Amino acid sequence: MAAKKKSPAKKPAAKKAAKGKPDYELFNNKTQAFIYNMQVNAVQRMLDFDYVSRRETPSVAAVINPTGRNSLQKFFFGPKEILVPVFKSMENAAKKHKNVDVLISFASFRSAPQSVEEAFALKQIKTIVIIAEGVPERRMKELNAKASELGKVIIGPATVGGIQAGAFKIANTAGPIDNIVESKLHRPGSVGFVSKSGGLSNEAYNMIARNTDGLYEGIAIGGDMYPGSTLMDHLMRYEKNPKVKMLVCLGEVGGLDEYNIVEALDKKKIKKPLVMWVTGTCAKAFKTDVQFGHAGAKAGGDAETADAKNKALKKAGAIVPNSFDDYAEKINKTYKKLVKEGKIKPAPEVEAPIVPMDYAKAVKEGLVRKPANFITSISDERGEELLYGNMTITDVFKKDIGIGGVLSILWFKQQFPKYATKFIEMTIMVVADHGPAVSGAHNTIVTARAGKDLISSIVSGMLTIGPRFGGAIDGAAQMFSSAYDRGLTPQEFVNEMKKKGVNIQGIGHRIKSVHNPDMRVTIIKEYVQKNFKKTPLLDYALEVEKITTSKRDNLILNVDGCIGICFADMLRNEMPKKEADEYIQMGALNGLFILGRTMGMMGNYLDQKRLMQPLYRHPWDDILYMKE
């Protein structure tokens, strides 16, 4: 391939000094940024860094969330919570926060250029960080040209960002907070670092902390072919910055940026000691051209190889190790020499305030405990598969346990045998509907016709279920079992109730009678007699019925009574009596009615909607207006 044009050494783009900041500084401990796109974790990490660096103000002034709306977002600043404003438009954010001069764009590779152009339009923004990887190269070159025309600095794309120790941290740079403190990034040292790789920059900060008095500033320019700012741009800033005493740089195979550094060394434009290594010396081990992880990491000619660059740098006076292995050693030696010469006065150690651990993390690490506010014992959705009791949803279907089986697990925490689950299903079917005239259906219909939604309509019907409507199932089960358990004969029971003047729940029907039996009762009764092991309560109730029907034809065991009593029999067959009685006390049997009847109420709701019935208004002639 023909030679590429060597990149001209760009002038440091920030020509004019921002207020209170020399032109070689992009950040200080008052710098505030906008974060483009809602990146909750990145913002929190920046604020945690701010706290350990003892910043007075948070480094994030606002979040720009173009797809959201203006609002406020909660974050921690140390132990306290603060509200960070969220703006839909960067322009509006800028009007409110005139001091902000950094934009950190988390926009995707498609929309990152647009976010950068928005920032171009704002005079106050001086530094723009592009995190996204995969911005088209031509587009990036256009942005770079515009940025240098406008005197703005771009860091990235395809980068994690950078950090000015103790002052300002870009987004996710430098990992978790304990690493930041361990790498002494909460207070400034004397070393200026720049690399392409973001991942390795974290490693380098650790290395610098162990071998010098720490980092002053570190920037990862990103792995792209045409980064917004180059290794050279940042080295020149560090060269000019009196607080930076030595330079550390990590180059990479591919591109020619490193030769600008060679030239700067030759021309004595870089005078501070520079420890530098260019990675990718292994490329020669590959039989063909190799593309490493970064887009720019591919040698397009001999000059672009790591070996050639390392050689040229060494010749020009950079301190170049033999391999990455003795990189740290070279950094350490250079530092010690500068200390010895009195050029570096080691930065004092500063204790970092402790960032309170997030509750979730503390729990994960087993450092805190608290009693749970909720307990559950019927199902568990957290694992690989949903569990009903101990049964996986796969088994629910494989074993075909039916609605009755599911109900028995969720209500009674055990899987009932087939005869019982079938019985449950039968009762649900039997109570599903009983015409439009009963209170539940009626209310549902009226509500549906008032234009309300499904849930409002059926709830209005459901709320009528109680002692007079549907509640007899519970009542019958309770009354009959109590009489039976107290050893009353059927006659004694009837007498007792008569004496109290109370109707026996579950006895009596408006129309049906001995001679005109309720088929629902017949079906349930026959099934129960045929399939239950024992039916002492049903037997007892039938004896009672004999007595009551001898008095009046229609005092039969009705459907509520039959279901309630048979259910009590079933529960007593499947669990200790005490437990069974408790379920009845809790109202489990009414649940059966509610469950079944909901089907009917929903049917009524859908029916009214389907028939497009208008608002119901009760006729005057059906209302007796009483006047005093």
Added chain:
Amino acid sequence: MAQKAIREADGKRMMARLLKEYSGGKFDIKDRYVTVGPDTDLAKLPTKYKWLAKEKLVVKPDQLVKRRGKNDLILVGANYQQAKKWIKEKSKGPITIYGEFDAKGKPKDKGTVGQLTHFIIEPLVPHDDSDECYVAIMSTITGDTIMFYHEGGVNVGDIDAKASKYDIPVGTLPSAKDMEKNLLGKVPKDRKKIVGEFIEGLFKFYADLNFAYLEINPIVVTKDSVMPLDLAAKLDDTAAFQSGKKWGPTEFPSPFGRMRTKEEDYIDMLDTKTGASLKLTVLNPEGRIWTMVAGGGASVIYADTITDLGFMDEMANYGEYSGNPNEEFTYLYAKTVLDLMTKKPNKKGKYLIIGGGIANFTDVAKTFTGIIRALKEYGDKLKKQKVKIYVRRGGPNYKTGLKNIGALKEEIGLDIEVYGPETHMTNIVSMALKGGK
């Protein structure tokens, strides 16, 4: 995610389809380019492309091979029968292709061995050698550079030194007159206009389709026609979302000589299934030093260090896992590497470097569970083959991760040493290789 080379035929088809539009209708190149791949039915081709049977043909390998002429890999003026025979012959088995030649035409390097699989067939364009020119456009840091030389072809020589160069700042589209003024000084007067107009259209085509490199050598120029003969090009594949439709179906082939193993293909497949990154290149299956390194940057440095310490020939693989792959993917990745490294024992023993920098946000303990699972599965083989394992890693939860992986020494008796961020990242390489030679 980078500049990627495309096949000559794909590039020429793009020109045939679109150059007319970009040149205001002035240059209409006919699409008469056929790609022959391993699955192409050569017998059926002439039914689809009638001209194959009628015209004199040119056949060339089409898989990013440079210096095809010097390597005697261009068949000129053949009929279709001869072309078929030539393709079969050239793709019979591996061949060696050389990169550099001396003045006498002798190869100057060891060459690259590989298998030819793809060819381009096109009609012969009869022309005088003196009508051959050279044109190339390449991406630079500030825009693009056009290079033109009034001679071209196989023997054009040091084009960098000879050619006229015209730097185009990004965002500008020079006119035909600009091209004439800046590039065409040595072109005969009666041809200047047509060549200028051609380059004007070619540049628009190049820029709008997000090419990063486009070289046509030779390009045949007469006073009334311009015809590309040999073309090499790279696209910026990150621009696929903008220009993909205009590209049409386009392949980004591996360079000649890179023969993928089934394990490499398997890792590629895993890579496409996860948002994380999994990469594997087998350099030398007999090598004794295997690596399993987290992170794109760190993995290069580990490979560098092995190279720099003089063990390039023993380096078995290059690869990386990054972007927080889940346990299952990490397990499958580790398993693949362990399987490869234990295929054949070596008397001298082997080394496995499980390395990485200080992770930003990858949960080290979590990713290690996948590696531990694979290590347990291959424990017996690793012990039998005297594999010495070195681990170095930092980042979230690294202490737990290191403790768990280090426990394999007690649990199953692996020869394993474990280090954290207090140890320089690549120190485990020198520890492993000290006295290993």
